[in-house]
Amino acid sequence: MQPYKLKYHKNSVLLIAMVGIPVFFISLMLYCLFNLPTSLSEPSTLILICLSVIFMATTLLWITRTQIFVTSKVQINEKGFRFKLKRTSFLYRRTNFFCHWDNVTSVTEMFDNHNGGYFYKVVFKNPHFVGYFSPLKKYEKEADRFFTELQFYKESYNIPLQLPLDIKLKPTKSFE
Incomplete structure (x- = not known):
């Protein structure tokens, strides 16, 4: 891919x-x-x-x-999820990372109120960390294709979709 x-x-x-x-x-x-x-x-x-x-x-x-916000090259396929930072950053130890799909805990698409766009939260199991991926300027369509493909692998490998916090905490009628 x-x-x-x-x-x-x-x-x-x-x-x-x-x-x-x-x-x-x-x-x-x-x-x-x-x-x-x-x-x-x-x-x-x-x-x-x-x-x-x-x-x-x-x-x-x-x-x-x-x-902090570093350009990366992300590849996803049936083998797993890989990202490589385009340039080194003194704040990140990993500049190249690969994991199989069973090592991905959850995938979330979230709306950024500040910038008015979407970003994608991917939670990894081992080593445990959370990576946030957002579109570069003029690459929004590519980011949409990325999330569509990520959704496909999420559904194929039964990775749970974690809902954003404000959606999870809607009140129920059980307290009435």
Whole structure:
């Protein structure tokens, strides 16, 4: 089968980066501020703080776009599920991964309210991790074909479809 070009990320990596990087930069900025000479003027201190905040935001944006959301090549066939990251990222240990269908726990299609598109959550058993795949810009049709093929293998190998949380928690009439 043909490989699909998709963006790959893991929520755990995203969360660690979104919390860890600002904490690191703020700690570094405070350390530098407390070690500045007292003779430094207020405008100079304010400029230094503004520059460090701008640098932190730019670095966080760069890491998010290039190191967290990484372009990947995904292949699915009767043997299993394979993805390979197009470029290396210091945040991901695995750049090439393959597993048989019995190692896939669940497959979910979810709507992204922020970007207005769909992404696909695939849960793996061994090693246990959750991968998120979303379409690249201008590759939405390819992502639709990917999910159609993924649905076929899901049904063929009896992989459960995990419903999004908001659908699962609908109230029942049993409490009336």
